[in-house]
Amino acid sequence: MLDIKRIRTEPDAVKSALTKRDPEAAATIDDLLTMDADRRKRLTEIETLKAEQNRFNPQIAAIKKAGGDATELLAQSAQIKAQIAGLEGGVRESDAMQIAALSKLPNLPADDVQAGGESDAVEIAGLSRPLREFDFPPKPHWEICETHRLVDFERGTKLSGSGFVIYTGVGARLQRALISFMLDTHVSTHGYTEIGLPYALTRESVTASGHIVKFAPEMYHDAESDLFFLPTAEPALVNIHRGEILPPGALPLKYTAHTPCWRREAGAAGKDTRGLQRIHQFDKVELFRYVLPEDSETALAEMTNEACALLDALEIPYRLLRLAAGDISFAAAKTIDIEAWSPGMGKWLEVSSASNCTDFQARRADIRFRREATAKPEFPHLLNASGLALPRVVSALLETHQNADGTVTVPAPIRPYLGGLAVIG
RNA sequence: GGAGUGGUGGCUGAGUGGUCGAAAGCGACGGUUUGCUAAACCGUUGUAGGCCUUAAAAUCUACCUCGGGUUCGAAUCCCGACCACUCCGCCA
Structure with missing residues (x-):
């Protein structure tokens, strides 16, 4: 607001x-x-x-x-x-x-955000590392998944309809390993507090965060209890402090949470739906900060770096895009997307989106803070970033580290989480 | 799911129709005292909006979980919702 x-x-x-x-x-x-x-x-x-x-x-x-x-x-x-x-x-x-x-009014775009729509995103940093050169045709992740029985697409559909998958065996374990690796990195290295969230929110909560406006047709909703399943952890993390006045010294608050995310993906049928690209339920690790207004610009850069650090550790090449004003989400003043390279599909995959929502969400959700015990309450700035979205990281990882013989080399940082497994295959 | 009790300011806790935005205590903030700390003492201490403003003060309105209602007048009475606690039932 x-x-x-x-x-x-x-x-x-x-x-x-x-x-x-x-x-x-x-x-x-x-x-x-x-x-x-x-x-x-x-x-x-x-x-x-x-x-x-x-x-x-x-x-x-x-x-x-x-x-x-x-x-x-x-x-x-x-x-x-x-x-x-x-x-x-x-x-x-x-x-x-x-x-x-x-x-109905969206947040004001930051000064350095360019006008324009989806095609006007600006690449703001060079490639993180050179794209790998393959001496064989790299396969798309769904083929790799089938070869090693990492994901069961057919039975996922049998259980829950199209757009739902079952992770099996090493596939399930790989995903759990990545979640643990990401959370551990954010907690131990980046100083975040881990949060275990409810996966459904009341109407009041999704309204306060503004997600009812942006996500209404996308959210799964239980009519009987009028609860909405998270399309992302962000609305839950905003609502933690809804209606509160945070005492002096409370800021910054840095939260990280792993949650499943549910999205209907209404109207998206047929587009980029092959494999794990666009599914109705996926896992994500989220980063969230409540900061002093003067610190939000720096915080956005830090959060982007924290998400990038994970991709660096997994040796997955990526690029950064600053979205144009017409393409950023309702509550955001500025958004940076991180796209990982998918060699098997030959395209970029959005694995993270980092946004500075300035005081927009805080005002709407009535979250304030005091600088001093006797000072007037002010609105903090709220920021969110994926760190990271799992299915696309799994895709990029499998495709990037696949070998000519069909095996996949496991990046070193997550081997401890897989009982030392170095090669899938 | 059934029965009961209750929701007051940062916290504890008075207040059952009329100068109640709300006693008292604690905490916090400012000050006095003090070699330092503590104690003691004095004072201040909610939020939002309107008006007026360069700004503040003053002033006005609203808020005692939330939403309705009764009344000239509601924290106080009535109805509904939500939440908490206790007992019973069910259950991972």
Whole structure:
């Protein structure tokens, strides 16, 4: 949620920032300001009347206590009450309209984010390591998976329909090894606190994080209990501190969590769906930080590096993209994508997305902090990054480290998690 | 799932229709005292919004889990939701 005061005081700056990502949203600002002025006018009127009415109460009390007759005052008070009742509906309506209009506006893109859409992403760092040169045609991961029985695609479909897979044997173990490796690295090396989360959230929670807007058609939902299954750990990690005022010294908070993520992938059928590329349920390790506003720029860079460190350790080449304003998610001011190279498919796979949501999510979820015990509460900046999404890492790993004889060399850092296994095959 | 009890400020805990935004204690913050620490003493101590503003102060409104209702007036009465605790049942 954007700050209405900021829109009021610097409407032009807000409009021009918004135009970079969504000209239609920018065009609603003038209407919003008109609504806001109207709302405040009504508020003032009604508050003045309430003050007037409140003045009667002690008088009535005094007369009654003295045993007098308060009929006249009661009549006056009733008259004002009627006036208030007449105005109240209007105020409520203006309030609701303003919140609705404000809720539809996405975050303002950061200054260094370029305008444009999906095709306007900018590569911001060279390749992390040279792409491996193969002296044989590298196979796609689904073939490798079938050869070594790492994933059972057919039976996954049998159990839960298309888009669900069963990891089997070394495949299941490999995934668990990667999860442990990632979590351990974030906890031990990067200083995060590990969190074990519920996998379903109430409507209130997904609304507070803004995900109901962005993910509504994507989320699996249990109608009976009105719970939403995580499309990512992010909404859960935002809601941990919903409605709280964090005490001085609490920031930064650094959380990491492994969760399954469920996405309907509505409308995506047929596109990039082969193998593990796009499945309805996948595992992910998430990084999340609550930081001081002045630290969020640095934090985003750090979190990107923390995700990259994992790929470096696994010897998987990747590149970094700064997304254009029109392509970043609703709550984000800036997003960096990390794409790993998939030699078997010959394309880049998004394995992480790191976003600085500035104060947008914090305002919406009413999360604040104090710098000093007596200071006014302020909104912290919230950031999230995948670190990393499992199926695509598994794909890239298998394809990158496959050998001519069909075996796969296991990268050194995860061998301890696989009982010392050095080669799959 | 059935029965009961209850949800008050950072915490504990008073308050059952009228100057209650809410006693008291603890904590926190500022100060006095002090060689230092502690103790003692004095003071301050919620949030949001409106108005006015360069800003603050002052002032007004709302908030005693949340949402409705009764009343001139609600922390207090009524209804609903959510949550917690106790007992019974069921269960990994």
